[in-house]
Amino acid sequence: MLLTILLVASFLLMTFDVRGQNSGLTATLRTGAQSLTAPLQDASRAVVDPIVDFVDGLANLGSLREENRRLREELNQARLAAAEADSLTERVELLERLMNLPAGDFPQTVAEVRGGTGPLDLGLTINQGLEQGVVVGNPVVDENQVLIGVVTEALPNSAIIRLITDPLSGIQVLTQAGELGVVEGLGTADKLRLTIFDTPFDIGSGEVLRTSGTEAGIPAGLVVGQLTNDARTNGGGIETDDVAPLADGRTLTVVIVVQYGGAPIVTGTDNTTTTTTLPPDDGATP
């Protein structure tokens, strides 16, 4: 009897939650529960993070020297690329002025990652929410402005992010040839699926995919992923799983929420809110 009651209750809760879409009783319950668990999660992370970092450091000690050498080479290449990017930046700014476009300045909120959401759903909980201007649909990036996910639930002082690697995630992107496609998660941290309908162009390995700006709430130009192999059109279009995300959202401890296109419910003077300029769309790998 009790089993039946609990199963029916579960079913009703699910129905209310899905139908309610982040409002009503279930949203209130979620808010209350996260308010209670947030301090515990923060305390737990304060203990766990140094230990996990220490163990990670020990485990990777052997590869650190090689990593160091590789990073030096990359730094040299990055300096060269930066010099080229400067001239491209000037050109983009000129074009933006000519086209009377906003220069890509969006308020951004820095948030700490409280934790993941479990092994069977790819999400993160962060410590900034509605009161800091974070709303559902806001894109979330890492410190290199690489898109890692989108806010799917905003509570007063916390929010839940669905990572772009989640199978439910779909982000519209543009190739360097200007073709519109969709990048979907595959449930793994290292692969994404790119689908482009009706294109005559192949895409080369190494090409960086950026958000198209054609969907509400997500600005153009955010880096989403990079092709790891050539993707050839079959005459009708392209579908490839050889897209690598350029940031692993699960390993981040700090993320940035880009408040673009969503009106915050409450605004205030928050010292974590800054305004920064997104990088120019020069096609360079970050």
Next chain:
Amino acid sequence: MNARSIVWGLVLVALSVIVQTTLFSRLDDLGVVADIVMVVVLVSARWLDPEPALLLGFTGGVLYDLNGTTPIGLRAMVFTILAYGAVRLATSSEGSHVSAAIAVVVLSFAGVVLFTMVGTLFGQGSLRGISVIQTFVLLPIFNGVLSIAIGPLIKRVMVKEKVLL
């Protein structure tokens, strides 16, 4: 019914949610981590009467759902059914830690399958992920290993309380 055992069970489940969302979320180098909340529910349920075990599963599931992206009630439903399974297995065989771990593996597998099926009905995309087979295989095994590690501790807490009262 041992009220203090129930309270201990709830405390353990609440703690496991915190551990899952903080420590375990950083330990997914293989792409899959153990579900400590599921393990705690399964192991604790063996030491409770049927009704409290079901309530523990339901409560743990709701608490977990409230901290995740899944619809509230999804894990509650799955964990309630798993707790029922754990109680049935516990009463039919009073086994060793190994047999308990095997029960955890079997029930975890059933839990992942159930989660995926019901989740898909309610708009979750787990079935579309290419790692679904990896999750189906590895998560139950990880849960079984974890149950061997924390099972005796949970038993000690739950049974000790029974003896004390």
